[in-house]
Amino acid sequence: MTIIKIEQHCPCCNKKIKISIVYTMSMFGINTELSCIGPCRNSPIINVCTFCNYVFIDCHQSIIKKKLLQGLVNSLWYSDLYNRHYKSQPFYLLFGLYKILGLSAGLQNEMLRYNYYGSNKIKDLELLCEQYEILLQSYDKLDGLYFFMQLMIGEYNRRTRQFEKAKDIFMKLKQTTKSDMDERELQLIHKRCDFQLKLLKQKNDKLEIYKF
């Protein structure tokens, strides 16, 4: 994996700052928590502006309204969020910011997913899965995100030894034969379910690598 530094204007205060970006990476496999294995990153690089303390990841800047952002970043609310979370849980800070900015639930949840990948704490996985459950209540597509959320909830249940609950989820996914994805992608999901069901039979509650 190669990370390089480039010069850019801060998306908030417009001063010139140096930010890091991922230049190349490669992936060798995937874990049951759907994070990658290899010289790859499971989350984007966090950058912070040394002038205004704006914490950001580069890929979402185009959808954030600048005027709203500047007011927020200058507020006491933001400095409190920054002081509490920047060092320990920067993606949790972004979750808070995205929520206030009114960005989609999908983007908010993405921040919680990176937050979990950074901490590896089951309570952070629980927080993420709670949000997935809420989103799924009104989710009417059978697309990649749908299966991703279900696989993560199944993983959470297995890791917390709620084996029956996990089994129901993976069985249900296996019985879903029509989806908004192509045939090959759906087959891959079914294989992941088979692997999870095998772990459930063994009452395995550990993080594993998908092998099939």
Ligand SMILES: [Zn+2]
């Ligand atoms: Zn700035």
